Every structure is written in structure tokens, then in C-alpha cells.
Amino acid sequence: MALPEELFEVPASRLDSFVAQWLQPLREWKEDVLEAVWTVEKFLREGRFQGERGLDQDVRVLKVVKVGSFGNGTVLKDVAEVELVAFLSCFRSFQEQAKHRQAALRMLRREAWHCQDLLGLGLQDLRLVQGALVCTFQNWRTVEPITVTIVPAYRALGPSVSNSQLYPAIYESLIKAGGYPGCFSSSFSELQTNFVKHRPTKLKSLLRLVKHWYLQYVQAKSPRTELPPVYTLELLTIYAWEMGTQESENFELDEGLVSVLELLQDYELLCIYWTKFYTLQNPVIGAFVRNQIQKERPIILDPVDPTHNVAEGYRWDIVAQRAKQCLKKDCCYNGEEPVPSWEVKEARDIQVTVEQWGYSDLTIWVNPYDLIKKLKDKIRRLRGTFDQYLLSFQEPSGTRQFLDTHCSWAYYGIFSDTRICLLQNLSPEIQVFVKNPNGGSHVYVLHPNSLILNLKQQIEDKQGLPKNQQQLEFRGQILQDWLVFRNYGIQNNDILVLSKKTAREAPFLPS
Known part of the structure; x- marks a missing residue:
């Protein structure tokens, strides 16, 4: 069997064939892994579990969802790691999930050791790891062991899941539940999967390429370092594609890879979030998200769980260093010329509504890292005057303040649509x-x-x-x-x- 090529030695023009040959999983291998996973799903769906102290006496699994790479269609060749989310009948709120999750995990582990189907599949190990049950299988079908992670969760979205905005009450209850960031993300796992699953095939190839680079040249080189999870890199890649191609299905893989690597070098400026599933017009959600995006960067909010900044607390400096090294390799060059990148800003443009006394409101799009002077100059051009203006801004729950011309919007923590007041300064003072x-x-x-x-x-x-x-x-x-x-x-x-x-x-x- 031929040895896989090194990404760093592959010219940029051959990245498509590299993904197809070395990163795309073989159908037979994938079917073997999924057959094992189906046995685990059957154990969960058909079981009626005897609850431990604090749980119902009869616990049922309401639904099982395949998430992660196998769920969203971006699995890498020979990476047999599958994650399942099991929605349990004994969790009727976020608070109950937090209170009884460990008891539920012990229950599942106990029942799994007594399941003949799992033992026959080659069950070798069961471990409780950070709110999940990790099952390891080894059998003749696959050379490498298969890892299936089971995460118990509260079914917050109900029996049917919409792929559009949810009822605000769901997010209001999530915010009020508290807990550590992301502790209830599993309840929104179907939306996490759909956020990637329905994207174009070409984007999934880019996701595989970025993940391969990250696993082989970042995580493998620093195994004991607190590095961002792969999911964070997936979200950053999707953002780069959205901004850089306007969500086109036709783009060059090498340009996408270079664009992501360049964004990683500017990690201290990243402020990325989506409002696909919630609205900032809701006072509870809006206030919470605005507070989130004013915190220390990098910020990449989980698109389905605004309580979770998936970029927080990791060694991004190491990731940036590895990205800089990769940009010097053959995979980022066409002959002697470096591959061009997409134009991707570290934060989305925002809409600023300018209230003017005696004039109709102005709506102007700005980037949070633009100087406020840029907007003042645009107002002067629109009015055809050289008058001096003051810009006044007030957070919904804060005090009013004037915006310094030589500062950026980011300096004031303004990363979402906002309203400001324009005052004409005629005084020499x-x-x-x-x-x-x-x-x-x-x-x-x-x-x-x-x-x-x-x-x-x-x-x-x-x-x-x-x-x-x-x-x-x-x-x-x-x-x-x-x-x-x-x-x-x-x-x-x-x-x-x-x-x-x-x-x-x-x-x-x-x-």
C-alpha cells in the first residue's frame, strides 16, 4: 500500500486530487464503521434503562443523533471516531441535565457492559470523559479501533428541528440556565450538524483539507498543549468561505487554505458570530450576545449556542506559528508565486444608523476595525459640507459617550448593528x-x-x-x-x- 503524500510537498495545483486520494474515506471502510455505530445506536434506542438515584426508574432514549464529522459529512479517511448525542427522557430542563448527567452516564456505562450485542462487536473499554461515555471497539472489520462517544442531553428543541430561527424562549431559558460555557451545546447538536451538513461538496473538501493540516501539523506536534478543538477550525473555515466567496460553490481549494491560514495569524482580532438561529432584537438574547462579543478576542461564538465562545482559553499563538510555517510550503505556492488569498475581514461589517437632528436617518455599513473618522468623512461627503460633527453612542444599559474620531468601533466594543446620534459642533470650544x-x-x-x-x-x-x-x-x-x-x-x-x-x-x- 502506497504511503500517503505529505501535504507540505503537494503543489497548490494538486490539492483537489490530494483530498480525493488521501483524505476522502473509502465507502467500504465508512460502511464498516457505520455498521458498528448502528449497533450502538440500536442499544440506545431499544434499551429501557434502570435509573440510578436522582433519575427516573425507567429511562428511555428519545432520539439518537450522529454528530461531528460522521454526522455532517466531513469525516477524514481512517479516522474512526464517531460522536452520538442521546436525548434522555429523564432530562426535562437544562438544569436537570446539569444535575443528573453524571448519574445518567454511570447508568449507560453499566448497561453497556451487559449488552451482548456490544460485547460481540468487540467492546474493549468504557470510560467517562468530560461529560461523555467513550466506547472503544476492536474487531476484524477495521484495522484501527473504533471510538464511539455518547453524550447524554436534554431535548430542548423538541421532536421536530427547524433549520431556521428558533423560538426566542429556547435561548432565553439557555441563557438563564447558567452553567459553564458550552455545557448545554449538545442539546443543539442537530443544528450544529445541519450548519455544516447542507454546505456544498467543495466546501467540505476544504474543511477536510484544513482539518488534515490541523491534526497532522498542529495537534500532533503539540499533543500536551491546550489547543482549540477541531470544531473551532471548521467554523473559521466556513466563515472564511462565506466572506471570501459570497458562498460560491466554485472556488479554488488552495486560495481557501491560504485564506484560513492568514486569518489564523490575526487571531487576536477575530470576532465572529452568526444570527441564523436567534435574533439580537430580542432584549434578553441581544444584551447577552452583545456582552459576549465585547470580551477579549479571539471570539468565535458557536452558531447554535451563543453562550459558548469556542475560541476562548487556547494557545492560539502556537496555531498562528504553525500557520505561518505552512504558508511557506509548496501547498501554498503555484510555482514561484504565492497563492492569493480571499479578502476576508476579521469581523463582519455592521450597519450603523445615524440619527440626525432635522434630517432623515442615514444607514451606513462599516467594519468594526475601521476608524470612526472614516464614517465622519462619508457623512461630510453626503452632506457636501466641511462642518465638524460629534458622534454620540449609548449601550442599551450603559451611559452615553462620545466617539473619538481616531478610535475604531472595535475600541468601544461595537461589533453588532447599532444606532448613533450626530451632533453638529459649531462652537470653537x-x-x-x-x-x-x-x-x-x-x-x-x-x-x-x-x-x-x-x-x-x-x-x-x-x-x-x-x-x-x-x-x-x-x-x-x-x-x-x-x-x-x-x-x-x-x-x-x-x-x-x-x-x-x-x-x-x-x-x-x-x-
Whole structure:
């Protein structure tokens, strides 16, 4: 039997044939694996299990769903690892699943050891691993052992599963259930499978290619490192394809691979989410998701479970390093020329609705990493004026703040559609933000020729900190009371830092 080719030695022009020959599973092998899996499914469907303490006396499996690579059609050749989700009758809420999952797993393990069909299939080992029952089979049909993972879950979606938006109450109950991120994702596993299963065949080839690279050249090289799960790479690949090809079925595999590798190098900017199954218009869901996407990046929210940032807590720096190495290999080159990548941004464009006094609203699309100045310039062009404007923004549950022209939308955590107010600034005065020692900030309005001491007086009036105890800094320089703002080049919307002088620094001033 011929040895498989090394991906790094395959020219970019031959990646399609590489996937077909070395990554696409043989039908006979796949059928042998699925025959073994069918026996496990039969054990689950037909069993009436005796519940342990805390469970019903008679526990039934309501439905079994094949998920992961075998479920969504992206399985790799000779990777005999199958995941099944078993929806149990004893789980009637997310809370019950969390409370009784370990008891349910012990019950399934006990019954499996007494199942003659599973023993006859070559059952060798049963282990409880992170909320799942892992079964290992070894028989004459397949050279490599077959691993079947069983995950018990609450049937949150009911008997019929829609592939469109769900009732908001489902996600409201998920959010209110709490628990660690992703602990209830298995309840949405049918949607996870469908999210990939119905994609074009060419995209599934790209998914196989990316997964092969990740398993062979990242995970295998760092087996003891906390690396992102394969599912995270699948979602990132789907996002790159959606953005880079506008969901076309005709694209080049090499360009797709290069685009994913380049995105991985910019992991600190990733903020990716989908609203296929829920809406941000719902106040509970909208507030929760907006809070999620304002957290530290990388962010890749599970499209079916917004409580789970599947990119959180892993060594992305190692993944980025391996991606950089791969981009130098033959698989990313056409002869001497590097393969071009798709134009894929680290976050989706968002819709900004601009409210204008005396004018109709403007709707403008921006990217979260664009400078806010870019939108102001566009407004001036649309109005045909050179007027100065202030942009005011307020989170649904936050305080109103002005947006700094030289900052990006991402700086303010704005990664979803939003509304802002446009105010015309006709006054020669400027506004400055004063960042307080506790991390908050206040806005003050002054003339550029005002003394620094005048601002300190305003701070004392507003915040109660005596002006002789205040120290103001701008870009690392301590501001002197007898100089004016113009001396320091301070402009509209600049940020000053306020701190309290120590007893030694504070001068004695008579009251």
C-alpha cells in the first residue's frame, strides 16, 4: 500500500486530487464503521434503562443523533471516531441535565457492559470523559479501533428541528440556565450538524483539507498543549468561505487554505458570530450576545449556542506559528508565486444608523476595525459640507459617550448593528475626556485657550477632588496649571489621565 503524500510537498495545483486520494474515506471502510455505530445506536434506542438515584426508574432514549464529522459529512479517511448525542427522557430542563448527567452516564456505562450485542462487536473499554461515555471497539472489520462517544442531553428543541430561527424562549431559558460555557451545546447538536451538513461538496473538501493540516501539523506536534478543538477550525473555515466567496460553490481549494491560514495569524482580532438561529432584537438574547462579543478576542461564538465562545482559553499563538510555517510550503505556492488569498475581514461589517437632528436617518455599513473618522468623512461627503460633527453612542444599559474620531468601533466594543446620534459642533470650544483613577471617565468642554487650572476647577466642582490634589497627564506629559490647552496640542475628543497627588507632591494652598 502506497504511503500517503505529505501535504507540505503537494503543489497548490494538486490539492483537489490530494483530498480525493488521501483524505476522502473509502465507502467500504465508512460502511464498516457505520455498521458498528448502528449497533450502538440500536442499544440506545431499544434499551429501557434502570435509573440510578436522582433519575427516573425507567429511562428511555428519545432520539439518537450522529454528530461531528460522521454526522455532517466531513469525516477524514481512517479516522474512526464517531460522536452520538442521546436525548434522555429523564432530562426535562437544562438544569436537570446539569444535575443528573453524571448519574445518567454511570447508568449507560453499566448497561453497556451487559449488552451482548456490544460485547460481540468487540467492546474493549468504557470510560467517562468530560461529560461523555467513550466506547472503544476492536474487531476484524477495521484495522484501527473504533471510538464511539455518547453524550447524554436534554431535548430542548423538541421532536421536530427547524433549520431556521428558533423560538426566542429556547435561548432565553439557555441563557438563564447558567452553567459553564458550552455545557448545554449538545442539546443543539442537530443544528450544529445541519450548519455544516447542507454546505456544498467543495466546501467540505476544504474543511477536510484544513482539518488534515490541523491534526497532522498542529495537534500532533503539540499533543500536551491546550489547543482549540477541531470544531473551532471548521467554523473559521466556513466563515472564511462565506466572506471570501459570497458562498460560491466554485472556488479554488488552495486560495481557501491560504485564506484560513492568514486569518489564523490575526487571531487576536477575530470576532465572529452568526444570527441564523436567534435574533439580537430580542432584549434578553441581544444584551447577552452583545456582552459576549465585547470580551477579549479571539471570539468565535458557536452558531447554535451563543453562550459558548469556542475560541476562548487556547494557545492560539502556537496555531498562528504553525500557520505561518505552512504558508511557506509548496501547498501554498503555484510555482514561484504565492497563492492569493480571499479578502476576508476579521469581523463582519455592521450597519450603523445615524440619527440626525432635522434630517432623515442615514444607514451606513462599516467594519468594526475601521476608524470612526472614516464614517465622519462619508457623512461630510453626503452632506457636501466641511462642518465638524460629534458622534454620540449609548449601550442599551450603559451611559452615553462620545466617539473619538481616531478610535475604531472595535475600541468601544461595537461589533453588532447599532444606532448613533450626530451632533453638529459649531462652537470653537473643544471637549476632552478625563479618565479617572477608578477607570471611569467624564467629559469636559473648554476653549483651547483655557488654562489647565480651569479644567481642574471643573473637576473639583463635578467630582469633589480638590484641584491642588489633582495631576493631569496627556500622552505621558504632566500638565502645568499656568499653561493653556493649545500649548500641549490638545484637540477635540482627546483623553487626559487624572491621578491624585501623594501627600508629598501636593502643595500647601491656603483655603
